[in-house]
Amino acid sequence: xxxxxxxxxISCVGKCSLTVALPIISALGVETxxxxxxxxxxxxxxxxxxxxxxxxxxxxxTRHWKNENINFDNIYTGYLGSIEQIALVANLFDDFKxxxxxxxxxxxxxxxxxxxxxxxxxxxxxxxxxxxKADIIIPxxxxxxxxxxxxxxxxxxxxxxxxxxQKLAGLGANISILSGVSFEEGTLGVMGxxxxxxxxxxxKHKKIDASFxxxxxxxxxxxxxxxxxxxxWKEAIPIAADYTAHCIQLTLDDKNxxxxxxxxxxxxxxxxxxxxx
Ligand code: PXL
Numbered sequence: 021x022x023x024x025x026x027x028x029x030i031s032c033v034g035k036c037s038l039t040v041a042l043p044i045i046s047a048l049g050v051e052t053x054x055x056x057x058x059x060x061x062x063x064x065x066x067x068x069x070x071x072x073x074x075x076x077x078x079x080x081x082t083r084h085w086k087n088e089n090i091n092f093d094n095i096y097t098g099y100l101g102s103i104e105q106i107a108l109v110a111n112l113f114d115d116f117k118x119x120x121x122x123x124x125x126x127x128x129x130x131x132x133x134x135x136x137x138x139x140x141x142x143x144x145x146x147x148x149x150x151x152x153k154a155d156i157i158i159p160x161x162x163x164x165x166x167x168x169x170x171x172x173x174x175x176x177x178x179x180x181x182x183x184x185x186q187k188l189a190g191l192g193a194n195i196s197i198l199s200g201v202s203f204e205e206g207t208l209g210v211m212g213x214x215x216x217x218x219x220x221x222x223x224k225h226k227k228i229d230a231s232f233x234x235x236x237x238x239x240x241x242x243x244x245x246x247x248x249x250x251x252x253w254k255e256a257i258p259i260a261a262d263y264t265a266h267c268i269q270l271t272l273d274d275k276n277x278x279x280x281x282x283x284x285x286x287x288x289x290x291x292x293x294x295x296x297x
Contacts, residue, residue, distance in 0.1 A: 022248045023051040023091075025116070026241075027109055028098030028128070030056045034063035035281025036234035037099050037128070041241040047288050048245035048295060053092065055081055055112075058101040062280070064137045065233055071138075073101055078108045082115060093121050096244045097150070098237060099128040101138070106146045113153045122247065125154040125193070126240040130162040132231075133172045141166065152192030156253060158240045160200045164188055178203060185213035185220065195253050199239055199261075202227060208265075210239075210257050223258050228268045234281035239264045242291065249295065263291045 024045060028037040038054055045052045055078060061070040095116055100106055113123055127147040129139045144166035151157045151167065161184070165172040168187035173180060181201055188196040198211045201222070209224030239260045246256035263284075270283040277283065 021049065021051050022093040023053060024094040024096060024244060024248050025053045025055065025092040026096045026098065026244070027055040027057060027100070027112070028237075029058040029060055029101060031060045031063040031069075033061065033280060034066070034233065035279075035284070036063045036237045040234055040237045040281070040284060041096070041098065041244075044238065044241040044284065044288070044291070045245040045248070047292065048242075048249055049297065050093075050245055050248040053090075057099070057105055063233060071101070075102060075105050075108065078105065078112070082112050086115060091118065091121070092116055094124060094244055094248050095121065096124045096126070096240070098126045098240065100147075103143055103146050106143075106150050110150055110153055113150075122155040123153060124156045124158065124240070124244055124247070125151050126158040126236065127151060127163045127167065128236060128240075130166055131160055131236070133162050133165075133174070135166065148191050151188075154193040156195040156197065156243075156247075157188065157191070157193040158197045158199065158236075158243060159188065160236055161198065164198055167191060181211055182220070185211060189213055189215040197243065197253065197257065199236065210261050212253060212257055214253070221254050221257065223261055225261055225265055228265055228272070230268055230272055232268060232271060232279065232282045234284075235264050235268065238267055238282065238284050246295065259291070259294045263287060263294065266290050 026041045030038045059072045148167040164184050194215050196213045201211045202208045207224040208227035212221040242260035243256045267282040267284040267287040
């Protein structure tokens with residue numbers, strides 16, 4: 021069995037970060053070790069959320085693992101609680117990188133043109149330095165704009181997106197996977213770029229007109245689970261994009277739902293089928 025490590029917060033209610041990554045990656049048959057970066061009562065789109073920082077735990081946890089010779093087939097980071105945590109996670113990458121494993125960074129910090137409440141531009145610049153240490157990065161367009169210094173646009177053409185892919189590649193990771201890319205009304209997709217082979221790959225599906233929290237985490241977790249299962253990034257993209265869209269549709273279909281995130285749970289059988297499991 022493959023073992024990955026994911027480093028992100030626990031939002032106790034809200035269906036994002038670890039409460040999404042753990043079940044999805046585990047369902048794909050991959051052992052999922054965690055480092056919780058913080059415990060929050062809810063994600064930060066609620067008001068008055070509590071926040072308990074766990075920065076001080078990161079070094080003791082990783083030191084223990086080093087002593088036990090524990091290693092990981094992939095290391096996947098998401099929402100990090102502070103600039104200090106970014107520096108500690110960069111050290112963690114140095115400690116646990118091998119010739120065979122891949123580091124995957126979702127710079128979860130912004131959406132719809134805006135940084136999440138806890139972050140500022142200094143944080144975004146520091147996150148760009150973490151992306152430099154990754155093999156694969158999975159930003160959305162807002163996060164990419166903050167990290168590349170490009171203007172955030174809601175309507176754009178292929179030239180804008182390709183420039184963004186080049187600038188993302190310039191941060192240092194070999195594979196960049198940009199979510200939320202739409203070139204025409206009614207469709208939404210994902211643009212991937214492989215720097216080594218100078219190769220673009222675009223995948224699109226029907227756009228569902230609804231926006232929910234945690235969908236970026238579902239998308240990134242599925243990419244990680246698929247890659248841990250031996251898929252290439254290009255094989256992983258359609259499955260992750262379609263599964264995310266499927267979960268959004270399931271959420272909309274349940275008229276009585278009290279949704280804080282999307283219904284990824286009832287979509288798991290679909291995901292397993294798509295994975296050939
Ligand atoms: O889904 C990203 C995310 C993760 N963790 C926390 C968040 C968010 C988005 O708002 O607030 C705490």
